[in-house]
Amino acid sequence: MxxxxxxxxxxxxxxxxxxxxxxxxxxxxxxxxxxxxxxxxxxxxxxxxxxxxxxxxxxxxxxxxxxxxxxxxxxxxxxxxxxxxxxxxxxxxxxxxxxxxxxxYQIPNIPNELVKNGATADDNEIIYQSHDVKGLGEGAIPHWELAKKYNIIDFELGVKIAGAGFPVYLGKGARLQRALVQYFLDKNVEKGYLEVNPPHVINEASGYGTGQLPDKEGQMYYIEEDDLYLIPTAEVPVTNLYRDVLFNEKDLPIKNTAFSQCYRREAGSYGAHVRGLNRLHQFEKVEIVRIEKPENSYAVLEEMVDHIKEILTDLELPYRVLRLCGGDTGFASAMTYDFEVWSAAQEMWLEVSSVSNFETFQANRLKCRYKTDGKSQLVHTLNGSAMALPRIMAALLENNQTEEGIRLPKKIAEYARFDVIN
CATH class of the missing domain: 1.10.287.40 (Serine-tRNA synthetase, tRNA binding domain)
Structure with a gap:
C-alpha cells in the first residue's frame, strides 16, 4: 500500500x-x-x-x-x-x-523506472535466454500423455477425488516431486536462506498484509466457517511472520525459504494452454522471501535472479528471463522478473518462477520497519519462486523423453535415486 x-x-x-x-x-x-x-x-x-x-x-x-x-x-x-x-x-x-x-487498498504499486510501458505479456522484455530452442518434431509426446504412459501422474483419479486441477502423483512421479522439493530447499539453504514451515491457511490480516486481499479476481479459496483462506503461495504466511515487527538495523537482512502446497481457484482459465500440469488448483512450490534495507533491495533482486538461473542451469532446461512491462506487473510489485522454461513437446514457453521487489508496498501494510539512526523506516520486501513444481515437472518430462524412457538431469537423479522413468 x-x-x-x-x-x-x-x-x-x-x-x-x-x-x-x-x-x-x-x-x-x-x-x-x-x-x-x-x-x-x-x-x-x-x-x-x-x-x-x-x-x-x-x-x-x-x-x-x-x-x-x-x-x-x-x-x-x-x-x-x-x-x-x-x-x-x-x-x-x-x-x-x-x-x-x-x-x-485499490491503488497498485508504482513500477520502477526501468519497467517498460506496456499493456500485456506481449510487451514484456526478454532480458536473457539460455539456449536457442526448437520442438522435438513428429512423435513428441506432451507430458500428460507421458504421465499416463509411465503411470506417474493420474489426472482422472484427481478428478474423481476433487475435480479437475488436482492431479495424483504415483510411484516415480511422486518420488520426482519429492526430490525436486528437497533439491530446491537445499539449494536455497546453501545460499543462506533459513527454512521455515508455515501454516497453509491465513487470516484476513495476513491477506491484506501482502496484498492478496482484497481479492479482486476471486482466486483464493475461502473457508467461511473459520474466516480463513488457503494460501496461494508460501510468500503470504512467511512475509506475515514480520507483520508489526520493528527490526534493529543489525537484524537485516532476513532470508527465508519455505515449501508449501499452493491453492488457487484459477477462475476463468480454459483452453489447451491449461492442459495437464500447465495450470492447477493445487500445486507444490518452494519460495524465497527477503526483508531488506531499501538501499540494498535492487541489488538483492538481481542476486535472486542469478540464484534462479543457477537452479535452472542445474535442471538442464532451456529458459529465458523476462522483465515484466507495467501492464503485466502484479498489483503489489514495483519490478518483476519472470522465468520461463521451454516445453519442447508443446513448443511453448511455460512460466515457472517470478521474482519481485515490492519496495515498501507490503511493508506499509504489514507495518514492518527497522530502526536506523534512532528513527524507524519501512523495509523493502522481496520474494521469488525457487521453484514452482508443475511446469518444471512438465518440461522435465517432455524435454528428456527418449526411446528408452525419460532421463533425469544428473543433479535431480542424485536426489531421486533413479535416473530414468520407464
Missing amino acids: LQVNFLRDNKERVLEGLKKRQFRNLELVDEAIATDDERKRIQFELDSQLSEINRISKEIGILMKDGKREEAELSKSKTAQYKSSSKELEQELDNVELDLMNIL
Whole structure:
C-alpha cells in the first residue's frame, strides 16, 4: 500500500506510474488526498476539543478548591458538551480513516523506472535466454500423455477425488516431486536462506498484509466457517511472520525459504494452454522471501535472479528471463522478473518462477520497519519462486523423453535415486 504522503508529495510521478500500469482509476489518487485532508481536519478539531476538556478539568479542580462550586458546575456542563461532541468526532474520524484505507487498498504499486510501458505479456522484455530452442518434431509426446504412459501422474483419479486441477502423483512421479522439493530447499539453504514451515491457511490480516486481499479476481479459496483462506503461495504466511515487527538495523537482512502446497481457484482459465500440469488448483512450490534495507533491495533482486538461473542451469532446461512491462506487473510489485522454461513437446514457453521487489508496498501494510539512526523506516520486501513444481515437472518430462524412457538431469537423479522413468 502506498503512503498517502507519498501520493501527495509525488502526485505526478504516481500518476505516470499508474498510467504505465494501464491503471484506469486515476481519480483514486485525488480521492485519497482529499480524504486524508478531511481526516486531518477532523483530527485537528478532535485534538482541540480534547485539549479544551483537559484545560477545563484542571480549571474545575481549582474552582472547587477555592469554594466556587457554582462556577465549577458550569464548567462541568461545558465539559459534558465537549465530551459528547468529541465522541461524535471520534466516530467520524474512524469512518474517514476506514474510507481512506479502502481507497489506498485499490491503488497498485508504482513500477520502477526501468519497467517498460506496456499493456500485456506481449510487451514484456526478454532480458536473457539460455539456449536457442526448437520442438522435438513428429512423435513428441506432451507430458500428460507421458504421465499416463509411465503411470506417474493420474489426472482422472484427481478428478474423481476433487475435480479437475488436482492431479495424483504415483510411484516415480511422486518420488520426482519429492526430490525436486528437497533439491530446491537445499539449494536455497546453501545460499543462506533459513527454512521455515508455515501454516497453509491465513487470516484476513495476513491477506491484506501482502496484498492478496482484497481479492479482486476471486482466486483464493475461502473457508467461511473459520474466516480463513488457503494460501496461494508460501510468500503470504512467511512475509506475515514480520507483520508489526520493528527490526534493529543489525537484524537485516532476513532470508527465508519455505515449501508449501499452493491453492488457487484459477477462475476463468480454459483452453489447451491449461492442459495437464500447465495450470492447477493445487500445486507444490518452494519460495524465497527477503526483508531488506531499501538501499540494498535492487541489488538483492538481481542476486535472486542469478540464484534462479543457477537452479535452472542445474535442471538442464532451456529458459529465458523476462522483465515484466507495467501492464503485466502484479498489483503489489514495483519490478518483476519472470522465468520461463521451454516445453519442447508443446513448443511453448511455460512460466515457472517470478521474482519481485515490492519496495515498501507490503511493508506499509504489514507495518514492518527497522530502526536506523534512532528513527524507524519501512523495509523493502522481496520474494521469488525457487521453484514452482508443475511446469518444471512438465518440461522435465517432455524435454528428456527418449526411446528408452525419460532421463533425469544428473543433479535431480542424485536426489531421486533413479535416473530414468520407464
